[in-house]
Amino acid sequence: MGGLLATIHGPADVQALDAARLPELCAEIRRVLVAFGHAHGGHIGSNLGMVEATVALHRVFDSPRDRIVFDVSHQCYTHKMLTGRAQAYLDPALHDAVTGFTNPRESVHDQFVLGHTGTSISLACGLAKMRDMRGGDERVVAVIGDGALSSAIAFEGLNNAAEQGGNMIIVVNDNEMSIAEDSGGMYATLARLRESDGAAGDNLFRAFGLDYRYVADGNDVAALVAAFEEVRDCDHPVVVHIHTHKGLGLPAVSPMTAAATGGEARLDGDAAVVAEDMDIREGRCEANHWQDPDSAAGRPLGARKHYGQLAMAALERRFADEPGLVVVSPATPGSNGITRAFRARAGAHYVDTGIAEEHAVAFASALAKAGGRPVLATSATFFQRTFDQLQQELSLNANPATLLDFGGGLSGADDTHSGAFDIVMFANIPGLTCLAPTGERMFLDMLAWATGPANERPVVIRVPGDPILAAERSGLLPAIGVGDDDGRSDDDPMPWSRYRTVHAGADVAILALGNTYPLGLQVVDALRRGMTAIADGDAAGASADAAVDATLVTPLCFSTLDEATLERLADSHRLVVTLEDGQLDGGWGQKVAAWYQNHRPDVRVRTVGGDTEFTDRVPLTDLNERYGLTVEQVVALVRDSLRG
Incomplete structure (x- = not known):
């Protein structure tokens, strides 16, 4: 529990440190992150890539007077270490003393409770606007990345920032990854910026009217300090685009392959999820691909992956004969059993929209309108972001898209990822059929019906959770299918309307x-x-x-x-x-x-x-x-x- 990190109790200690020792501090933080991940789990991949950037931010800016907003905030572990919470990462007995996201109840250095993505720029706009209204001079920094730019609200924030003006620094952490692989045409423009050392003509950020800087080595703390010092007191919004290596420092993963192998997952109630198909406590890298930790360790899958993989297998068998059958995932595929192998085999039958849940629902509705049978799979907590599209684009138009609601119900998740509100949300939307299967057979029967010709309405299926899976594995649950109990047949237009x-x-x-x-x-x-x-x-x-x-x-x-x-x-x-x-x-x-x-x-x-x-x-x-x-x-x- 000793070392340099144990002497850091706040940003002032980072600022007082000799500049030559900053790389030493970064290296120690990286070792602590890896050890913490092995012992506790968490969002390790993105945090490993953000070590130097976070040290540089606290070296240059004066938190909490200067306000730093971390997008999604799952990449805030180094920030927490540098703001008085290092012992929570150093001492195993204190690992649960901090959350995996920023939280003002923990520290004045945390601006917001954040767990959903894409909102940092909008939040920074609000902070900067009020500062300018009252004549303040604090700086405002938004840290976004790890795929968060694919979220629609991020573009809304960029658009507003350019017009609003005033001091605002937007740090774009470009690690060439999203939750899984990057999805969307925007990422091609980021690639061209990287290849041209920031000089490419089709600059997304300049197109919004924003100033722009590029740091090619986002894991060089000295280069980052210099870049942040250059823009610290700017009188207009500026984007600092930094190229980092996700997963840098993980065992058996080189810096050049880290981004390719560490698809980060947002925390969906499973604190052990380190990356999309990776838990560094058990997972191992073979042929530049992380094995599923449960499979590697011989453990049975949890409900999300178990039922998700069953659903994907059932759908995949139909792909050859049903060109309109399409699985849509707004990022987070791995946590819902949509494996890399499935995605590769599915080809055009699988679409990752990026972290854009609202778009995903509207997109699925249009697929259904055009004669397709889309299956949109994501978490209950992320469906909350789509309420308007669920009501207007989907249900009002009565298009037969099927929604797989993962992680619905009570859980021990953090307060930004609870699925406890899904029944209230879905069940009060007119025209949306809401099903709650109580076992594997029934779940697959419902999925087959919802995606088949007998159904003509939008349907949400609440994917069974761990209580159901545990009961099935123990033999507690009797098998109940479509025709059981009341003798009704499979061709019933709504076979689950009766209890x-x-x-x-x-x-x-x-x-x-x-x-x-x-x-x-x-x-x-x-x-x-x-x-x-x-x-x-x-x-x-x-x-x-x-x-x-x-x-x-x-x-x-x-x-x-x-x-x-x-x-x-x-x-x-x-x-x-x-x-x-x-x-x-x-x-x-x-x-x-x-x-x-x-x-x-x-x-x-x-x-x-x-x-x-x-x-x-x-x-x-x-x-x-x-x-x-x-x-x-x-x-x-x-x-x-x-x-x-």
């Missing part, structure tokens, strides 16, 4: 949506075992309200209510309990409760789900306990409600 009654009981009905279905099974079993204990003469388990043979229902569609099933339940049940692993306010359970209040007020309804709040890295077990989503708590709720 499935898995077990028919009486008095109490448990309606368990999506990822809470395994919980529902366990609750019904626990209530039934109480009844069995009495029948067997177990005095310890005997009580007047212990014997409950509850009905279990899995509602497979959360955009509409199955009123026929709700009415039927009301005839033989006096208590209905809804379970959902998402925000309760405005969610599915409240719609069920409202229906009963309006139509059958004689039935008591209790809704269980998440609070309306942001949660930052709270373990899922703690969240479930907080929201009453445990077997013990639901069973207690049932018994208390029956007594009440």
